[in-house]
Amino acid sequence: MYGEMVRNVSKLEDFYGAKYVVGTAPDPGPGSVERGSHMALHGWVGENTPSGEDMGNFYSTARDPIFYSHHTNVDRLWTVWRGLRGPKPKDFPDSDWLDADFLFYDENAQLVRVKVVDTLDNEKMGYVYQDVDLPWLKNRPLARVKKSKAASSSRAPAAETVFPVKLDKVVKVLVKRPKKSRSKKDKEKEEELLVIEGIEVDTAKFVKFDVFVNDEDDKPDELDKAEYAGCYSQVPHKNSTKVKTKIRLGLTELLEDLDVEDDDKILVSLVPKAGGEDITIGGIKIIYAS
Numbered sequence: 030m031y032g033e034m035v036r037n038v039s040k041l042e043d044f045y046g047a048k049y050v051v052g053t054a055p056d057p058g059p060g061s062v063e064r065g066s067h068m069a070l071h072g073w074v075g076e077n078t079p080s081g082e083d084m085g086n087f088y089s090t091a092r093d094p095i096f097y098s099h100h101t102n103v104d105r106l107w108t109v110w111r112g113l114r115g116p117k118p119k120d121f122p123d124s125d126w127l128d129a130d131f132l133f134y135d136e137n138a139q140l141v142r143v144k145v146v147d148t149l150d151n152e153k154m155g156y157v158y159q160d161v162d163l164p165w166l167k168n169r170p171l172a173r174v175k176k177s178k179a180a181s182s183s184r185a186p187a188a189e190t191v192f193p194v195k196l197d198k199v200v201k202v203l204v205k206r207p208k209k210s211r212s213k214k215d216k217e218k219e220e221e222l223l224v225i226e227g228i229e230v231d232t233a234k235f236v237k238f239d240v241f242v243n244d245e246d247d248k249p250d251e252l253d254k255a256e257y258a259g260c261y262s263q264v265p266h267k268n269s270t271k272v273k274t275k276i277r278l279g280l281t282e283l284l285e286d287l288d289v290e291d292d293d294k295i296l297v298s299l300v301p302k303a304g305g306e307d308i309t310i311g312g313i314k315i316i317y318a319s
């Protein structure tokens with residue numbers, strides 16, 4: 030929870046999902062809670078069958094009454110995240126996002142048009158969430174290994190030489206950091222992000238992979254000395270379509286906690302957890318976003 034609500038999401042698009050405005054290709058990238066705890070609950074509650082009804086498949090998920098409390102909780106997390114941002118921007122300013130509209134039936138079976146801008150603030154919609162303890166907020170994960178030599182001593186291939194690759198096994202690559210030894214000011218100005226792009230999946234499949242940093246072990250599936258950086262997962266749809274998408278995982282705080290700010294590369298492990306044979310990864314890089 031700490032990762033998807035704090036560590037990975039200092040940028041708006043990493044919490045909400047990438048911007049989807051005029052000119053954007055479909056599936057620009059899901060947000061952290063969406064592909065994290067939100068998908069996990071759909072998967073856990075759905076039946077353990079390939080199609081996962083009810084909660085584990087989009088077409089049937091709302092047949093299960095728990096769907097409504099689950100999605101209310103996702104909305105609550107949205108509100109919590111906005112509260113944690115303090116004075117930082119909370120919304121995309123783009124009018125084609127804010128003014129996008131959807132039609133719903135109201136309680137009198139009349140069609141009503143609702144704009145995105147009308148739904149961003151729960152208080153304007155007439156309700157607030159109960160103030161409850163947030164135990165995950167005080168549980169910033171402790172580094173398993175500090176000042177790891179995993180990246181400098183690894184014989185893993187460089188990321189530029191590996192992709193595209195099918196994720197039917199653990200893939201370990203070295204990823205160059207274009208900037209290192211960044212000052213506190215640099216870090217406040219720019220978030221360092223691990224971008225995993227060209228993720229190709231079939232929408233009809235349940236797929237999930239985890240991302241770890243600086244795994245010290247030679248055995249690729251033993252990850253007890255590696256640091257969890259985030260995940261990608263998808264609840265299946267009934268119809269099969271190819272999707273090409275990307276995720277971005279915040280690295281600034283993670284690398285600070287691991288005490289490897291002076292390293293010029295990191296060792297990344299992509300670990301398939303479900304449907305790896307149905308996942309292709311196009312590339313990995315590190316960028317800096319202000």
Ligand SMILES: [Cu+2]
Nearest residue numbers: 067071090100
């Ligand atoms: Cu959902």
